[in-house]
Amino acid sequence: MSEEFPDRLSTNPQSPFYNEAILSRDVGIRFNGVEKNNVEEYCISEGWIRVSAGKARDRYGNPMTIKLTGKVVPYYRDAKPEA
Numbered sequence: 001m002s003e004e005f006p007d008r009l010s011t012n013p014q015s016p017f018y019n020e021a022i023l024s025r026d027v028g029i030r031f032n033g034v035e036k037n038n039v040e041e042y043c044i045s046e047g048w049i050r051v052s053a054g055k056a057r058d059r060y061g062n063p064m065t066i067k068l069t070g071k072v073v074p075y076y077r078d079a080k081p082e083a
Helices: none
Strands: 008-010 027-031 034-036 039-043 048-057 063-069 072-076
Touching: 027 039, 039 063, 039 072
Parallel strands: none
Antiparallel strands: 008 039, 027 034, 027 072, 039 048, 048 063
16 A cells, blocks of 8 residues: 555545545544644645544534644554654
């Protein structure tokens, strides 16, 4: 499998940006130099991530998310991360 990541990736199976093949590997996200474990979706070119906002849910039962902007660096946790 290629080591390239898509520009946008989501963990929600109903999203058009969901990719099970990539998510089956252990994907990590480094955001502004800090590793984040609660990322729902990211976009590298636009420089944002969506993280869950606590335990809040919308009326359909989906987690409420907030968008944070900054530098997004995805990596595979089984591979050595780049500095």
